[in-house]
Amino acid sequence: MTDVLTAQGYPAAHGSPDGEPSCSEESPARLEESYGARFQAWLAGLAHPYLGGDPVELGSGRGDRVRTWLDLGVTRITLGEPDRARRDGLARRFGADPQVRVCDLDLGDPESLPGASYTALVSCGVLSRVSDPAASLRAAYRLCGPGAYVVTVVPALGRVGRHPGRESGLPRRFTRASLAQAYDDAGIPVERVRYVNAPGLLGQYLSGTALGRVPGHELLATVWDRTLVPLARRVERRLWPPFGQVVHAVGRVPGRR
Numbered sequence: 001m002t003d004v005l006t007a008q009g010y011p012a013a014h015g016s017p018d019g020e021p022s023c024s025e026e027s028p029a030r031l032e033e034s035y036g037a038r039f040q041a042w043l044a045g046l047a048h049p050y051l052g053g054d055p056v057e058l059g060s061g062r063g064d065r066v067r068t069w070l071d072l073g074v075t076r077i078t079l080g081e082p083d084r085a086r087r088d089g090l091a092r093r094f095g096a097d098p099q100v101r102v103c104d105l106d107l108g109d110p111e112s113l114p115g116a117s118y119t120a121l122v123s124c125g126v127l128s129r130v131s132d133p134a135a136s137l138r139a140a141y142r143l144c145g146p147g148a149y150v151v152t153v154v155p156a157l158g159r160v161g162r163h164p165g166r167e168s169g170l171p172r173r174f175t176r177a178s179l180a181q182a183y184d185d186a187g188i189p190v191e192r193v194r195y196v197n198a199p200g201l202l203g204q205y206l207s208g209t210a211l212g213r214v215p216g217h218e219l220l221a222t223v224w225d226r227t228l229v230p231l232a233r234r235v236e237r238r239l240w241p242p243f244g245q246v247v248h249a250v251g252r253v254p255g256r257r
Contacts, residue, residue, distance in 0.1 A: 030125055033061055036225025042233050043124060043153055044068035046248055050149035052119025056080055058107040059126035063090050070099060080105025110139040120149040127154050128171035134185035146255025150188055154179060156195055156247045174247045188251040195244030199228045
């Protein structure tokens with residue numbers, strides 16, 4: 001594992017100088033990597049107020065949210081990604097940026113994580129793939145100091161579609177209550193938990209059923225992201241929906257900075 005403690009000084013990100021395969025060539029797709037650019041920006045915006053000056057994102061994948069955070073004023077950030085192909089992709093994408101550090105950190109193996117003092121821990125989709133979400137959330141005690149925020153986004157269990165169990169090999173889905181329970185089991189008080197992107201739940205259902213078998217449905221998903229996502233974002237600033245495509249939660253490590 002890369003020594004994350006050196007991240008406090010932010011040496012240049014390390015990567016693959018000899019052209020390692022991209023994550024699309026070597027690694028299976030993740031559900032959250034199917035989210036459109038505007039939805040990714042929405043999720044990044046929801047997390048931004050809690051990041052502080054030196055956050056860590058675990059399971060960064062392609063780094064879709066990082067540029068938004070840097071543009072919003074985050075001064076430095078660590079990207080933890082256990083998958084080698086994705087990690088090499090992150091290093092190629094952000095290796096020239098002194099504000100970004102890329103390293104090997106796995107939220108699915110919390111006992112392997114070193115001690116650090118990040119201002120926030122952020123993850124998108126990771127808890128849907130781990131065996132014990134509460135144990136993974138407790139990693140915040142290793143990686144963050146008292147008062148640090150723990151921000152997660154997970155796929156939601158809506159009224160359409162079925163709940164895939166972990167034994168099926170499909171991602172775990174959450175309700176507001178089950179995600180809040182995972183935080184409680186981890187000993188991290190929840191400050192807010194909400195559904196996000198109500199129209200996206202319908203789109204997810206359609207793309208996974210009838211439209212998923214129609215040629216060109218990727219184009220429809222792009223149009224959906226460009227039109228309905230901005231509208232949903234404006235509406236949901238004022239009104240939290242009773243269902244959505246994902247569940248977004250914010251908790252805080254007990255204690256004060």
